[in-house]
Amino acid sequence: MSARKQTLxxxxxxxxxxxxxxxxxxxxHLMDEFLDKVEILYHPLLNDEEDPEYIISDILKTNKKIGVFVLEGAVxxxxKLADDIKKLCILSDYVIALGNCAVHGNIPALKDTNVVGLQYRRTTKGGLLGADFKTRSGYPVINISGCPAHxxxxxxxxxxxxxxxxPALDKFGRPKEFYAYSxxxxxxRNQYYEWRVEAEVLGRKEGCLFYRFGCRGPMTGASCNRKLWNGISSKQRSGQPCFGCTEFDFPRENMWRTKYNMGVPAELPPGVSLRGYIMASGILKTFTPNRLKKRLFDEAE
Ligand code: SF4
Structure with missing residues (x-):
């Protein structure tokens, strides 16, 4: 007899x-293992029953216990859905807020103070469930941030x-395994970053996108360049800056531009002092290896 699957x-x-x-x-390989071990009781787009909403009303009516409850989207x-979501969270062993909207409200919460995430509204803890909410198993909401999450x-x-x-969680309730890295x-592009070689146009392979195009890679908890998207790429690999979409102040304005004050980026990576940045920049720019100043391929413009 096969082992019982976790209900979701x-x-x-x-x-x-x-x-x-x-x-x-x-x-x-991930999806195969997931479907092997998890039974999706309800997903609004994936259920093929004629009346999938019946599943939710039955759970609520009978107080049926759920293994993992996942919310996608802000509340x-x-x-009325807010009450149902609250009840489902109470009936669950684990609750996952998947994606920024469920985590902290994200774009839908920008202009409407009634819109929240499960345990945050923007950077403030609370949200729909309240700052002290714990599930039946004593765990807080597990926040898988990102727009979308990997x-x-x-x-x-x-x-x-x-x-x-x-999973061990960080101070924002995110699994450290994925968000402790930047x-x-x-x-x-790390060599370009270290030697202060800036990308001149978007979409090229050369240059670091921090100096001109607003890349927030060093300030953003996310493992996009350790666990590649679709197993092959990331934004920076395709020539676009990281927008810091896993952080709780996302979205920001002017996301393709680095803001400068007196010739220095207005926001420096964590741990980098203004004095250190200014001193190192002059030296690094003077001694940049020639190979980093050239195109990687002699491709036609
Ligand atoms: S993550 Fe951004 S800042 Fe860091 S090396 Fe890559 S392009 Fe530059």
Whole structure:
């Protein structure tokens, strides 16, 4: 007889479905293991029953226990759905807020103070469930931030719950395994960053995107360059800056531009002092290896 699968209920609030799409793009070996170990009782787009909403009303009516509850999308406190989501969280062993909207409200919360995430509204703890909420198993909401979140961050978190090895969380309730690193870690442009060689145009392979194009890789907790998207790429690898989409102050304005004060980036990476930055920049620019100043390929413009 096969082992019992972990039950999972996935609900959507105010969402663009980006996290469902990201989930569906997971690499095959991850998805196979997920489907092997997890039974999706309900997902608004994946259920093929005629009346899938019946599943949710039945759970609520009978107080049926759920293994993992996943919310994708922000919650409007004035919506009846808010009450249902709260009840489902109370019935669950583990609750996952998947993607920025479920985590802290994100774009839907920008102009509407009634819109929240499960345990945050923007950078303030609280949200729909309140700052002190814990699930039946004594765990706070597990926040898988990102716009959207990387499928492996989500699937691996669920699989560690299934295996009984609960993820260690950071101060924002995010699994450290994925968010303790910065998006700068593993970026193939690190040499350009160190020698202050800036990218001149978007989409090219050469240069670091921090100095002109607003890359927030060094300030952003995310493992996008350690666990590549679709197993092959990341924003920086494709020539675009990291927008810091896993952080709680996302979205920001002018995300493609680095703001400068008196010739120095207005925001320096954590741990870098203004004095150190200014002193090092002059030296590094003077001694930049020639190979980093050239195009990598003699390709036609
Ligand atoms: S492009 Fe961004 S992530 Fe890559 S090295 Fe530069 S600052 Fe770091």
């Amino acid at each position: 209920v996935w609900l959507q609030g105010l969402t663009c479905c980006g996290n469902t799409q990201s989930f569906l793009c997971a690499e095959d 409007n406190l004035n919506d 499928p492996e961050w989500f699937i691996s978190t669920v699989l560690s719950i299934v295996s009984g090895k609960l 998006s700068h870690d593993g970026c193939i």
